[in-house]
Amino acid sequence: MSSKKTKVFFTTSKIEFTDSIIKLDEHNVHYIQTGQKDFPTLFFIHGSPGSWDAYKEYLKDMLLLKKYRMIAIDRPGFGFSDFGTAENLQVQSKIIFDFIEKVANNKPIILVGHSMGGPVITKLAENNPKKFQQLVIISGSIDPKAENPEVWRSFIMKKPLRYLIPGALRPSNDELCWLKEDLKTMKSNLKNIVSNVVIIHGTKDRLVPYSNMKFMQDEFINSKKVDTLSIKNADHFIPWTHYNIIRDALLGIKL
Template sequence: MTSKETKTFFAATKTNYIDSSKEIDGFTIHYIETGNKNASILFFVHGSPGSWDAYKDYLKDSLLLNKFRMISIDRIGFGYSNFGQAENLKTQTHIIEKFTKQIANGKPIYLIGHSLGGPTIVQMAAEKPNDYETLVILAGSVDPKAETPENWRAVIKIKPIRYIIPGALRPSNDELWWLKSDLYDLKPKLQNITSKVIIMHGTKDPLVPYSNVTYMRKEFVNAKSLEIIPIKDADHFIPWEHFKEIRDVLYKLE
């Protein structure tokens, strides 16, 4: 969404918001913020491709606005955060962790990640286990064995073919090509996660198999608590198609 579109969107519900960016180690992190700046933080991380507006309806929800400070970012390579410049999972999380340090207000931080945003927040909690209160993983792709090889992705990384690929699909292809290797690197760190974990996943997700839930149940051995909420017959797009169910889970985080 452009700045003008963002303004129009929030004006419809008279929602106050901040549209800003922070420069971190040569990268730009663009974000939208709503809610009470002194409250606990709901921190939203989108999938691939995507941008902050994947969570726009949550950012204007009256129940959440009254209870939380909400921040939704453009991950590196998307939206207004170094658009087109893909980075692997480790680099992404390193920059996002620094961003969360800058926006922290001393209150608990709850991480919400959909699809590739799922392993992003998982890696954040594995690297900094004391920094995050709860992970809410929405259709998260965390199991490396569930990632199919998709060798065709290597072909469209080659010049000049990669420059034919439109818009956000180019950085999306790059990071999805790296993801399987990234997830194998992440696996030994999963035991570091000590926060609470909530997993919501559609039982008929054709893009990120439900087997990811079994994998996370097995690997998150030191999580403070682990709650699994299967969404019967749902596909991959649960943040939009099951808004109320997810909103209600977020509202009850504290």
Template sequence: MSSKKTIEYFSKSNSAFKDINYKISEIHQIHYIETGDSTKPTLFFLHGSPGSWDAYKTYLSDSDLQKKYRLIAIDRPGFGYSNFGEAEDLNTQANLILPFIQSKNNNQPITLIGHSMGGPVAVKLATKKPELFKNLVILAGAIDPKAENPENWRPVLMSKPIKYLIPGAFRISNEELWWLKEDLKTMKSELHKITSNVIIIHGTVDSLVPYSNVAFMEKEFINAKKIEVLPIEKADHFIPWSHYEIIKKSLLSLED
């Protein structure tokens, strides 16, 4: 979403917002949108693949959420205005995003919310700095390496010159999803580090990220303070939009 369209969108809901590029290093930046009350607990949103911050624009413009929280949605590394076109693996993404989150720490509880590919990014962050995150909300997240199919056609699309013929964010998406299975294998041994409250929301007929991921997380998050599973019957992968009210209600009921 361009800056002009962002202004137009939030003006319709009379929402005050910040549209900022945060410098991580000489070559990396994180673009983010912020709404809500800067003194309140933070909801930190991570989009899927491909995607950008505006996957969560309805949440960021919701007056009920704005009253209770500060809401921040980023363009993940490689997408939107966060070094678009440079795909990064799971560990690198987390290492880039973590200092940004730390820079926004207002000494209030932080909740990570990740949909699809944003799910493993949120989990990776929670393994790196467990004490920083009060809650972890995983929306149709791909966490179980055994549930990821090899999809051997992806490397073909990564070869030159074919990769340069793939439009827009789909090239970055193809690369990070190809790396994901091995990234998840590596992360499996780190899942015991998670100590936050965990809420898992998943459609029971998800055709892109199998529901079996739920049982995997229940088994592997052995040190989570609490695990709550909210299955959405007959729902597919796109629950942040198709079941907005269910997710909003869950966010409003988070522990402070």
């Protein structure tokens, strides 16, 4: 979403917002922020491909605004955050953590990640176990055994085919090719996660198997609390198709 369209979107809803970029060494991270600056933070991380506007309806939700400051970023390689340059899970986590340190307000931080955003927030919590109070993993791909990248992805990573891939599909293909190995590396340290966790998954998810929920329940052995919410017969796109359920789950988090 362009800056002009972003302005129209929020001003039409009479919502105050920040649209900015923070520079971190050689990286740029674009973000949108709404809500009271001294509230706990809902920190949204989108899937692949995607951008901050995957969460635009949440950022203007009046019920959420009564409880949270909300920030949604463009992940590295997408939107206005170094568009086109994909990063693996470890590098993404480091960039995003540095960004979070810049915008922290000494209030609890709740990480919300959908799809590829799920492993990203899991990596953040694994690497920084005392930083985050709560994870909300929505349709997240965490189990390396359940991640089966299509064979064609590796072929179109190579020149000249990769330059025929349009727009955000190129960095998306790159990071999805790396994801299985990234998840294998992450698995050995999932025990580091001590945050409370909410896992939300559709039972008919065709892109990220529902079996990920059981995997997380078994692996998050040191999390203070793990709650699960299965949405019967729902597909992968539950942040939009089941908005009220997701929004109410976020409202129900105890701080």
